[in-house]
Amino acid sequence: MGRGPSIEGRKNAEDARRGKIFTKLIREITVAARNGADPAGNARLRIAIDKALSSNMSKDTIERAVRRGSGADGADNMQELRYEGYGPSGVALIIDAMTDNPVRTVADVRHALTKHGGNLGTSGSVAFQFARVGEVVIDTSAPGSEDTVLELALDAGADDVAGDAGRTTIVCAPDAFEAVRKALSAAGFEASSADIVMRPANRVAVSGEVEETLRDLLDWLDELDDVQDVYHNAILTD
Numbered sequence: 001m002g003r004g005p006s007i008e009g010r011k012n013a014e015d016a017r018r019g020k021i022f023t024k025l026i027r028e029i030t031v032a033a034r035n036g037a038d039p040a041g042n043a044r045l046r047i048a049i050d051k052a053l054s055s056n057m058s059k060d061t062i063e064r065a066v067r068r069g070s071g072a073d074g075a076d077n078m079q080e081l082r083y084e085g086y087g088p089s090g091v092a093l094i095i096d097a098m099t100d101n102p103v104r105t106v107a108d109v110r111h112a113l114t115k116h117g118g119n120l121g122t123s124g125s126v127a128f129q130f131a132r133v134g135e136v137v138i139d140t141s142a143p144g145s146e147d148t149v150l151e152l153a154l155d156a157g158a159d160d161v162a163g164d165a166g167r168t169t170i171v172c173a174p175d176a177f178e179a180v181r182k183a184l185s186a187a188g189f190e191a192s193s194a195d196i197v198m199r200p201a202n203r204v205a206v207s208g209e210v211e212e213t214l215r216d217l218l219d220w221l222d223e224l225d226d227v228q229d230v231y232h233n234a235i236l237t238d
Helices: 007-035 043-054 057-069 103-115 143-157 174-186 208-223
Strands: 079-086 092-099 130-139 160-164 166-170 191-202 226-232
Touching: 007 043, 007 057, 007 092, 007 226, 043 057, 043 174, 079 103, 079 160, 079 166, 103 208, 130 143, 130 174, 143 160, 143 166, 143 174, 166 174, 174 191, 191 226, 208 226
Parallel strands: none
Antiparallel strands: 079 092, 092 226, 130 166, 130 191, 160 166
C-alpha cells in the first residue's frame, strides 16, 4: 500500500508555494513604488502592501521592496508586460507579467499556450472583452450579512453586488475601490480578496476535457516566475 507525502514533503511544498507568492508580491510592490514610496499618495502601492500584509509578509521585507522600487536601494530593471491570447476552445486570456528578460518571458508564455491548444494574440485582440474594475470578495455566510454588505457597498459607490453560496462579490470603478473596501472593513467585514482586476464582460461555459486543459494551462502559467496575474473569460466548476 502506497504512502502519502511525508510531513516534511508537504511542508517543503507549502514553503515553495509561499515563496512564489512572496516573489510576485515583492515585484508588485517594487514596481508600484516607482510612482512614489508613500502609500498615502500611491493607491497602487497601498493595494500591493495590503495584499502582502494579508499574506503575512514582514514589514521589513515590504519596506525593502518599496526602497528598491523608489530607487533608494539602487535601480530596478523590472518591466511590466501584458500578453493577450487564447486558451483551449478559444477562451480569452490576459496575462500580466513583470520581468527583467522579456525575451524569456514571451517564449515561456507562448510555449505554455501552445502546449494547451492556445496561442498568443496581438495587442487588443481580447482586451476589449474585459474591463478594469475593483473587485472585493466578502464571506457573507453569517445570517443577515449579505444584506448588510449589499447596503454598505452600494452606499460606498459600488456598481454591482452579487451573492452566491455564502460569498458576495462587489464590483466598482477603480477610483471607488478604496472607499468600498474601507466601508466594509470599518463595519467588520474583512475581504477574502480585494484587488483591481480585469473582469470579463461575458463568460463562456467550458466542460470536460476543455476545462481540464484550461485548468492545467492556468496552473502552468501560475508556475512561471515572471507571470503576476492571469484573467480569463471561462466559467469553471468549483
